[in-house]
Amino acid sequence: xxxxxxxxxxxxxxxxxxxxxxxxxxxxxxxxxxxxxxxxxxxxxxxxxxxxxxxxxxxxxxxxxxxxxxxxxxxxxxxxxxxxxxxxxxxxxxxxxxxxxxxxxxxxxxxxxxxxxxxxxxxxxxxxxxxxxxxxxxxxxxxxxxxxxxxxxxxxxxxxxxxxxxxxxxxxxxxxxxxxxxxxxxxxxxxxxxxxxxxxxxxxxxxxxxxxxxxxxxxxxxxxxxxxxxxxxxxxxxxxxxxxxxxxxxxxxxxxxxxxxxxxxxxxxxxxxxxxxxxxxxxxxxxxxxxxxxxxxxxxxxxxxxxxxxxxxxxxxxxxxxxxxxxxxxxxxxxxxxxxxxxx
Amino acid sequence: xxxxxxxxxxxxxxxxxxxxxxxxxxxxxxxxxxxxxxxxxxxxxxxxxxxxxxxxxxxxxxxxxxxxxxxxxxxxxxxxxxxxxxxxxxxxxxxxxxxxxxxxxxxxxxxxxxxxxxxxxxxxxxxxxxxxxxxxxxxxxxxxxxxxxxxxxxxxxxxxxxxxxxxxxxxxxxxxxxxxxxxxxxxxxxxxxxxxxxxxxxxxxxxxxxxxxxxxxxxxxxxxxxxxxxxxxxxxxxxxxxxxxxxxxxxxxxxxxxxxxxxxxxxxxxxxxxxxxxxxxxxxxxxxxx
Numbered sequence: 001x002x003x004x005x006x007x008x009x010x011x012x013x014x015x016x017x018x019x020x021x022x023x024x025x026x027x028x029x030x031x032x033x034x035x036x037x038x039x040x041x042x043x044x045x046x047x048x049x050x051x052x053x054x055x056x057x058x059x060x061x062x063x064x065x066x067x068x069x070x071x072x073x074x075x076x077x078x079x080x081x082x083x084x085x086x087x088x089x090x091x092x093x094x095x096x097x098x099x100x101x102x103x104x105x106x107x108x109x110x111x112x113x114x115x116x117x118x119x120x121x122x123x124x125x126x127x128x129x130x131x132x133x134x135x136x137x138x139x140x141x142x143x144x145x146x147x148x149x150x151x152x153x154x155x156x157x158x159x160x161x162x163x164x165x166x167x168x169x170x171x172x173x174x175x176x177x178x179x180x181x182x183x184x185x186x187x188x189x190x191x192x193x194x195x196x197x198x199x200x201x202x203x204x205x206x207x208x209x210x211x212x213x214x215x216x217x218x219x220x221x222x223x224x225x226x227x228x229x230x231x232x233x234x235x236x237x238x239x240x241x242x243x244x245x246x247x248x249x250x251x252x253x254x255x256x257x258x259x260x261x262x263x264x265x266x267x268x269x270x271x272x273x274x275x276x277x278x279x280x281x282x283x284x285x286x287x288x289x290x291x292x293x294x295x296x297x298x299x300x301x302x303x304x305x306x307x308x309x310x311x312x313x314x315x316x317x318x319x320x321x322x323x324x325x326x327x328x329x330x331x332x333x334x335x336x337x338x339x340x341x342x343x344x
Numbered sequence: 345x346x347x348x349x350x351x352x353x354x355x356x357x358x359x360x361x362x363x364x365x366x367x368x369x370x371x372x373x374x375x376x377x378x379x380x381x382x383x384x385x386x387x388x389x390x391x392x393x394x395x396x397x398x399x400x401x402x403x404x405x406x407x408x409x410x411x412x413x414x415x416x417x418x419x420x421x422x423x424x425x426x427x428x429x430x431x432x433x434x435x436x437x438x439x440x441x442x443x444x445x446x447x448x449x450x451x452x453x454x455x456x457x458x459x460x461x462x463x464x465x466x467x468x469x470x471x472x473x474x475x476x477x478x479x480x481x482x483x484x485x486x487x488x489x490x491x492x493x494x495x496x497x498x499x500x501x502x503x504x505x506x507x508x509x510x511x512x513x514x515x516x517x518x519x520x521x522x523x524x525x526x527x528x529x530x531x532x533x534x535x536x537x538x539x540x541x542x543x544x545x546x547x548x549x550x551x552x553x554x555x556x557x558x559x560x561x562x563x564x565x566x567x568x569x570x571x572x573x574x575x576x577x578x579x580x581x582x583x584x585x586x587x588x589x590x591x592x593x594x595x596x597x598x599x600x601x602x603x604x605x606x607x608x609x610x611x612x613x614x615x616x617x618x619x620x621x622x623x624x625x626x627x628x629x630x631x632x633x634x
Contacts, residue, residue, distance in 0.1 A: 075439050077380065122617060125624040126575070128435035129378020133571045134620075137613060140568060144610040256564055260447055263440055271436075296451035303447030310440045311429045 023331050037180055041173035049176050053244050055285055056179035057237050061258070062265040062277035063186035064233035070272030071194065071202040072226035073209060075132045077259045081119075081139030082112045082231045084254035086238025088146055091248055094162035101163045102174055105239040112235020113228050115142070120227040124220065136256070143254035157249030164246055175244040182237050187330075189229060190274055194332045198222060203332075206272060257299075264302045267309050270316030274330040279317050345479035347601060352482060354597035358573075358590030359490030363548030364566055365573035365585045366497060367541035373580055374517045374537040375431045377438045381445040382545070383567030384453075387560060389415050389546040390553035391453060394462055404464040404554050412546045419542035423535040431534055432520065446563060453560035461557035470554065489551045493589075496544055497582045513537060565609075572616040578626025587627055591615065 041049045061079065068074040089111040093104035123134035147155050163171060193199050201222045204212035213219045242248050261284065269280025284302075291298045309316060315323070322328065368382045379385070389411045396407040422445075430437040466485075473481040504510035515523040516533045524530050552558065569592060577588025592612050599611025619626070 069436065073436070075436050077439070077443060122620055125620055128376070129372070129380075129439045130571070130575070132378060132380065132435075132439045133568065136564070137568055137572070137616065141610065141613045141617070144613070148606055148610065260443070263443055267440055296455045299451040300448050300455075303444040303451070307426070307441050307444035307448075310437050310444070311426070314433075314437060 023328075026329060034180070034184060038177065041176050046168065046172050049172055050244070053172075053176050053179040053240075055281060056176075056183040057241055057244070058261060058265065058284065059277060059281040060179070060182040060186040060237050061234060062262050062269075062281055063183070063190055063274070064230045064237075065262040066266045066271060066274075066277045067186075067190045067193070068226055068230040069266065070276075071199075071206050072223045073206055074223055074227060074230075075129070076135040076227075076230065077132045077256070077263075078135030078137070078139035079230065079234045079262060080254050080256060080258040081135070081142040082116065082234035083238035083241070083258055084139070084146065084250065085115055085142055086112055086235030087242035087248045087253040088152060089235065090239035090242045091152070091158060091160055095158075095160060098162070101160065101166065101243050102178060105178055105236055105243070108239035109232045109236035112238075113232035115235075116228040116231025117224075119231070120224050124223065124227075139254060139256075143250050146254070147250040152248075152250075155250055157247055157252075159247050160242055163243045171243065175240055178240045178243070182233075182240055185236075186233055187274055189233070191330050191332070193229070198225065199332070202226065260299065260302060264306050266316075267306050268316055270318030270320075270322075271314075273316075273318045273322070273328075274332075275321075275328070276316050276318040283317075345477075347598070349480050350597040350601040351594060352480070353486070354594035355590050356482070356486035356490045356593070357597060358586070358593030359493035360486075360548055360552060360589070361569050361573045361592055362577075362586040362589030363489070363493045363496060363551075364545055364570035365577070365589055366500060366582060367545040368567075368570045369574045369579065369582075369585055370500075370537055370541045370544070372574075374513050375534045376435070377427065377431055378435065378442065379541075380439060380442040380567065381449055381563075382442075382541075382570060383565065384446050384449040384560075384563035385415075385419075385542055386545045386549040386552075386566045386570075387453065387558055387563050388418075388449060389542070389549040390464065390558045391457060391462070393464060393550045393553060394457075397464060404466045404550065407464075408547065408550050411550055412543045415542040415546040416539040419539035420535045423538035424531065427538065428531050428534055446567075450560050450563055457560065459559055459561060461559045462553075463557045464550065464553040466554045485551070485555050489548070489555070492547055492551065493586060496547060497586055500544070501582055509533075509536065569612075572612070575624075575626055576616060576619050578629035581626075581628040584626060584628030591619075591627075 037052075040052065061083070065076065065079055068076055086108040089108040090101060090104050093099045093107045094101040099107070119135075119138045123131055123138060126134040146152055152158055166174070194202065201212065201217040204215065204217055205219060205222060209219060238253065242253070265280035265284045266277055267280070268283055269278065270276030287298070287301070291301060313320065364382070364386050367386075368379060371377050371379050371382070392414055393404055393407040393411045396402060396410055397404050400407075426445075427438075427441065430441050469484055471483075472485075473483040474487070475481045502510075504513060512523070512528050512533050513536075515526065515528060516530050520530055523533075549558075572592050573585055573588035575588070576591050577584030577586065592615065595615035596608045596612040600608035603611065
């Protein structure tokens with residue numbers, strides 16, 4: 001870093017750049033899209049709005065999952081633990097402590113972060129694939145604890161009274177805006193984290209963790225930050241889902257199917273890019289709307305597609321686009337540009 | 345006496361868990377593949393046995409050898425046809441592909457057999473037990489499963505230590521490239537390892553099907569129990585895996601005795617968490633994996 005800066009100052013021979021003008025234009029266009037989406041509930045009907053809540057919550061989850069896997073190399077099959085904890089924390093804050101449900105979402109995110117810390121110190125003792133099963137065990141522990149507490153309704157679950165009282169006219173747009181916000185937050189957190197110094201460390205870890213560590217990257221701490229962000233993010237989304245569905249059940253909130261969706265979305269779209277999960281979520285949604293009525297077949301198709309892409313095209317759809325065009329919607333690559341007067 | 349009874353049941357249950365765990369550990373040891381479909385692959389043989397029993401009107405015990413052969417072939421083909429492509433490509437690809445297999449397998453079983461519990465009927469032996477006194481009885485079936493676990497682990501130790509194939513397994517595990525240079529067909533070895541892994545879990549899977557009931561959704565729980573036994577016992581050690589299984593089994597039965605059956609599995613998990621926190625290498629760790 002300092003060496004590059006010094007070279008720039010003394011000889012003015014090169015500069016490091018990330019985005020270009022096209023990206024700026026796309027950025028402004030993206031902002032317009034977000035504004036248009038934010039106004040959506042004012043002109044569209046409730047069924048469509050509700051469907052988009054599903055879409056944005058999944059997109060947010062996929063972004064957090066992708067941040068963990070694609071950049072910190074943390075393969076979690078236990079994010080449903082944080083989703084479930086988020087749902088139940090929302091219930092705790094809105095129904096027991098009588099805080100507005102939409103504000104309780106923030107407490108749910110904090111709750112997720114608090115649980116992520118001890119969970120990380122446990123699962124990080126495991127290596128590679130065994131770490132994945134470790135995250136699953138954590139999710140199972142959280143599910144069993146919640147299911148065994150009588151106050152939460154045990155295995156049959158509980159209705160969020162505070163959210164029911166809000167009424168459709170407040171609840172549907174409210175949960176829609178939170179869902180949209182969660183997706184924007186997930187993308188923004190990923191983007192700005194990766195543009196930061198920690199992001200450089202994360203990308204170094206992704207490419208080669210041993211080399212990164214020997215260059216002074218604190219592997220454990222960087223992974224911990226990422227795991228906590230992932231936990232807080234998934235808990236936040238879990239809380240939004242709880243408001244959206246009005247009812248929380250351990251079997252559904254802590255379901256391993258969440259991980260199935262996230263793996264499918266990230267793998268199909270392309271792991272390690274921000275664009276990948278967006279594409280993946282769209283594809284997943286098209287598939288869900290057309291084939292989810294076939295029940296088990298739908299899961300079989302998701303599983304087979306994830307296998308095929310991982311084995312034969314591990315970069316996913318967006319990886320293929322990048323290979324062909326080298327175009328990034330969200331530029332994260334630091335590129336070297338020679339300035340005028342340079343010898344080469 | 346109730347506590348002693350719970351302890352005995354826990355130890356015997358541990359034998360079953362170690363049967364599942366040895367298979368998981370064997371695959372991880374030889375090719376660094378974390379098989380997330382392992383749990384579902386312990387359920388599959390129970391259904392295979394069920395089909396054999398229904399078709400041929402067999403006693404479920406006789407179906408075990410046939411199911412073992414079938415599962416060996418399934419494992420071999422699964423490895424050669426698919427999983428060999430992800431071995432050596434990092435942990436992530438293996439986790440994702442085996443998770444996908446788990447999804448496919450579980451839902452295929454749901455399609456074929458529904459979510460209803462099934463059982464394998466072996467007749468009288470299911471209820472026979474050795475009565476030690478009024479409060480303490482040891483069921484024949486759990487005892488047989490435990491003894492089978494001892495036999496399997498002993499045979500596996502001899503197989504790995506004394507035979508040519510076992511040497512090849514260890515060579516591939518230690519250094520894939522060097523083993524290949526010595527003329528070992530690593531792709532074949534990996535496939536045999538997966539076949540042997542499934543052959544071992546078949547014993548546990550079918551015996552468990554005889555002892556209690558099974559359904560397609562039990563897979564993830566079996567995977568987690570096997571994994572916990574491996575970590576508690578120490579990676580790479582077969583006897584450690586047995587010890588890990590026993591510790592987990594004891595945790596579950598004693599936990600049920602102390603807090604009621606709803607807490608049984610949670611207490612098992614908590615014991616795993618405590619051991620992971622204070623002794624992450626497990627009790628009898630042999631290999632250090634990176």
